[in-house]
Amino acid sequence: MDSTATAVVDTLKKAHSGSDNSWIMHHIQDGEYLDFTPLGKVYLPQNLFGLEWLDISRHVFFLFLVSGLLTFFLIRVAGRYKKSLVPKGIANVIEVFIIFVRDEIAKPTIGKGHEKFLPYLLTAFFFILFSNFLGLIPFTATITSNITVTATLAIFSFFVIQGGGMMKNGVFGYFKGLIPHGIPVVLLPIIAVVEILGLFTKPFALAVRLFANMTAGHIVIYALISLIFVMQSYGIAVVSVGMALFVYMLEILVALLQAYIFTMLSSLFIGMAVHQDH
Amino acid sequence: MSMAVLLMFAAYSEGGEGGGGLLSVNPGLAFWTVLIFLLLLLILKKFAWKPILDSLDERESKIKESLESAEKARNDAQALIEENRKNLSKAEEEAKKIIDQSRTYAEQVKTQIMEDSKAQAQKIIDNASVEIDRKRQEMFSDLKNQIAEISVDIAEKIIRKNLDKDSQKDIINKSIEDIRKN
Numbered sequence: 214m215d216s217t218a219t220a221v222v223d224t225l226k227k228a229h230s231g232s233d234n235s236w237i238m239h240h241i242q243d244g245e246y247l248d249f250t251p252l253g254k255v256y257l258p259q260n261l262f263g264l265e266w267l268d269i270s271r272h273v274f275f276l277f278l279v280s281g282l283l284t285f286f287l288i289r290v291a292g293r294y295k296k297s298l299v300p301k302g303i304a305n306v307i308e309v310f311i312i313f314v315r316d317e318i319a320k321p322t323i324g325k326g327h328e329k330f331l332p333y334l335l336t337a338f339f340f341i342l343f344s345n346f347l348g349l350i351p352f353t354a355t356i357t358s359n360i361t362v363t364a365t366l367a368i369f370s371f372f373v374i375q376g377g378g379m380m381k382n383g384v385f386g387y388f389k390g391l392i393p394h395g396i397p398v399v400l401l402p403i404i405a406v407v408e409i410l411g412l413f414t415k416p417f418a419l420a421v422r423l424f425a426n427m428t429a430g431h432i433v434i435y436a437l438i439s440l441i442f443v444m445q446s447y448g449i450a451v452v453s454v455g456m457a458l459f460v461y462m463l464e465i466l467v468a469l470l471q472a473y474i475f476t477m478l479s480s481l482f483i484g485m486a487v488h489q490d491h
Numbered sequence: 492m493s494m495a496v497l498l499m500f501a502a503y504s505e506g507g508e509g510g511g512g513l514l515s516v517n518p519g520l521a522f523w524t525v526l527i528f529l530l531l532l533l534i535l536k537k538f539a540w541k542p543i544l545d546s547l548d549e550r551e552s553k554i555k556e557s558l559e560s561a562e563k564a565r566n567d568a569q570a571l572i573e574e575n576r577k578n579l580s581k582a583e584e585e586a587k588k589i590i591d592q593s594r595t596y597a598e599q600v601k602t603q604i605m606e607d608s609k610a611q612a613q614k615i616i617d618n619a620s621v622e623i624d625r626k627r628q629e630m631f632s633d634l635k636n637q638i639a640e641i642s643v644d645i646a647e648k649i650i651r652k653n654l655d656k657d658s659q660k661d662i663i664n665k666s667i668e669d670i671r672k673n
Binding site: 238241242243266267268270272273276277280283284287288290291294295298307308311312315328331332333335336339340359360361362364365366369428 | 513514515516517518519520521522523524525527528530531532534535536538539540541542543544546547549550553
């Protein structure tokens with residue numbers, strides 16, 4: 214593992230000495246403008262609220278866009294059901310996912326009382342799904358490839374998990390339930406530390422998993438495209454574009470999969486917190 | 492392993508970027524994410540998830556109800572068909588019984604009528620033969636009387652004829668001839 218990592222770093226160093234590779238990071242990271250290269254850039258208004266750290270960045274813009282799209286579509290779908298119980302058009306697509314989250318994710322993992330957590334799970338699922346798919350469209354940014362966004366989502370999951378556990382078992386009962394039965398008194402402090410740590414590692418893993426998966430695909434696509442310029446040959450373009458296309462297809466799968474995994478694991482952790490005896 | 496590569500890559504690039512690296516947390520973005528996500532959660536919960544999930548539940552219960560009522564209707568229909576069949580077979584049996592009964596009754600009536608008519612015919616025949624006998628007797632006695640009368644007439648005529656001389660002679664001659672022949 215180390216050798217691969219050092220090899221990658223060496224390659225990067227070598228590449229860096231010849232040409233600038235910071236453009237990949239530049240495309241993945243947040244920025245102050247919307248990038249429509251080669252058509253141009255649209256700079257976002259700065260210092261809107263008098264506080265510099267509250268500036269609308271590219272990712273904040275796409276955060277707004279995703280939320281706007283979600284609200285628009287889902288409220289429209291909800292309106293469809295008022296007219297008739299038979300779904301039509303886009304409601305069919307949305308309904309498939311809603312039923313999937315309810316019947317395949319929430320029900321089996323949480324069981325009784327899963328209805329209370331459905332709004333959070335559905336919101337998280339659709340938010341991640343829309344973000345991931347929006348990020349696949351050219352000129353857009355993937356907000357789920359920003360660790361800040363995924364970490365915030367994971368913190369939400371953390372609070373829902375702990376809140377769900379405490380509401381069901383009581384605050385004291387919940388912490389007592391964290392420690393398995395029949396543990397020798399000597400081991401108690403160690404187990405307590407491990408279990409408390411475990412509470413934080415779960416959402417941390419959620420955040421990093423989503424972030425890494427959504428970032429890696431984009432980096433690979435950019436790297437494959439950059440091969441054309443590194444090799445300075447048209448011949449390699451065929452291979453590069455083909456492979457980039459393949460990775461792009463893979464990313465469509467990953468976009469769906471990561472939304473599912475984040476929701477599934479959140480739901481699983483909620484289930485574990487609510488039903489501690491298992 | 493890919494994770495380690497990615498982290499190395501991120502750590503390496505951080506130096507080159509100058510600004511925030513791949514793994515740096517931006518408090519402004521975090522603030523916006525929290526705000527937006529909370530708003531999204533509240534808005535969607537009220538205006539999207541609740542109505543959608545409610546109508547899904549409603550639809551599911553409706554489908555369930557419809558299926559159950561359909562099943563019930565089917566069972567009812569089945570029971571009805573069964574009952575109808577039973578009634579039909581009962582009616583058939585009854586009709587058969589009635590037909591049989593009437594047939595035996597008709598048979599009885601027929602034999603009765605036959606016997607009656609036979610007896611009556613016999614009676615008529617008996618009466619007729621008695622009448623015929625009586626008539627014959629009457630006729631016979633009538634005939635006798637008539638024959639007697641006619642005989643007397645004939646005898647009278649013969650006797651009257653006998654008074655004729657020639658005929659007497661003839662008779663005598665014939666008689667003599669007969670005797671002679673003998």
